[in-house]
Amino acid sequence: MAASINDVAQAVGVSASTVSRALRGKAGVSDDVRSRIVEAAADLGYVASRSASSLAGGRTFTVGVIAPYVGRWFFGTVLDAAEDVLSAAGYDLLLYNLGPREARKRFFAELPVRKRVDALLSLLIPDEAEGLALRSLGVPLATTVGAPRPGFTVVGIDDRAGAQAAVRHLVNLGHRRIGMIAGASGxxxxxxxxxxxxxxxxxxxxxxxxxxPALEVDGDYTVQGGQRAMTQLLxxxxPPTAVFAQSDEMAMGALRALRLHRLKVPEDISVVGFDDHELSEVVGLTTIAQPVAEQGAEAARLLLNQLDEPGAVRPGHVTMPIRLVLRDTTAPPRNGR
Known part of the structure; x- marks a missing residue:
């Protein structure tokens, strides 16, 4: 039969509530008593019940995550990093994939996370009504996408500064005919x-x-869209002598299209991306690097801080660093182009 909290309390000569506070790291327990409780719990093989702790503390030890595309690299990388931090702190993740429009509409109409999560990480940008609905949950909220918004801790980057660095790099190389593969906000x-x-x-x-305007083409933030967009630019x-792709995945699609057209990069056309995707170094892509995994980890840490210290000041926006990474896909234009 498994040992109970009362068994530990009896072995140490303290109350069950003192054992509970000591094992949860709460104040009000001396170091000596805490060490004796931990030792007794280990000797007896006592493991605290998650359900009992939840009832006692009013917590579910679950963090909700809402995302539009869990299968895409950016969102998957953010989610993996956040899960590592939250799991180490003893929290489970409850994931909602809200890519389909009907799924998103149903989620915000029903808010199935209410009373099921202690905090929420949003990997999508809520509109005004959706943001109001999330704030009504009364739990800490964080996101890794978009600009600052009321009630949220936003961990992100300066998209404008990053894109300026990418395009300015092409201008400084001497390019004057610069295309852009973009994506609609939709x-x-x-x-x-x-x-x-x-x-x-x-x-x-x-x-x-x-x-x-002919040099601006929608690439849908996918490899396939980038290939289609590059074909359209050609x-x-x-045609342009250089292309700025708003994501590395679209840039990789552009490289595929150029290869199929028997054009050389960067001799015929330079390409610069944005993200520093895990495969960008493999294909030698010049890009703007953003710390994607670190954004997920930092958002998770900030949620944990808010849970542990509810009265502490909550940061509204945390800006992560970005940098231009020079590789093989950019060079000055050829004479005469």
Missing amino acids: PLHWTAPVERRRAYLDVLAEAGIACD AVPN
Whole structure:
């Protein structure tokens, strides 16, 4: 028969509530008593009941995660890193995949996470009504996407500065005909495509380069979309000598299209991406590196801090560093191009 908390209390000569506080790391227990309790619990093979702890502390020891595309690299990387941090702290994850529009609509209408989670990590950007619904849960909220918003701790990057660095790199190499493979924000309310496009236009303007709408193509933030977009750019009367892809996956699709057209990179066309995808180094892609896994881990740590210290000041926005990584896909344009 497994030992109970009362068995540990009797062995040490303290109350069951003191044993509970000691094993949960709470204050009010001396170091000497705590060490004797831990030793007695180990000797007796006592393991605290998760359900009992939940009832006593009002916690579920579960963190909810809502995401639009759990199968995509960015979201999967963020989720893996967050899970590592939360699991080490004794929390389980409850995942909701809200990619399909109907699934998202049903989730926010029913809010099935209510009273089932202690905190929530959002990997999608809620609109005003959705944000209000999430705040009504009364639990700590964090996200790794989008701009600052009320009630959320946002861990992210400066998308505009990153895209400016990418396009400015191409300008500094001497390119004047620069295309962009982008993505629409659409119903997911993404801000990254908007900010990265603004940066592209800003740098062209500061360099005195006229914007050609024919050089902006939607790549859907996928490899297939990037290949399709690059093929479209090659079909314009005066193709670009360089391309900024708003994600590495679209950049990889662009590289595939250029290879199929028997064009050399960077001799014929330079390509720069954004993200530093785990395969970017393999294909030699020049890119803007952002710490994707670190964003997930930091968001998880901030949620845990809010759970452990409910009265502490909550950071509204944490900006992670970005950097330009030079590899093999960018070079000055050929003479005459």
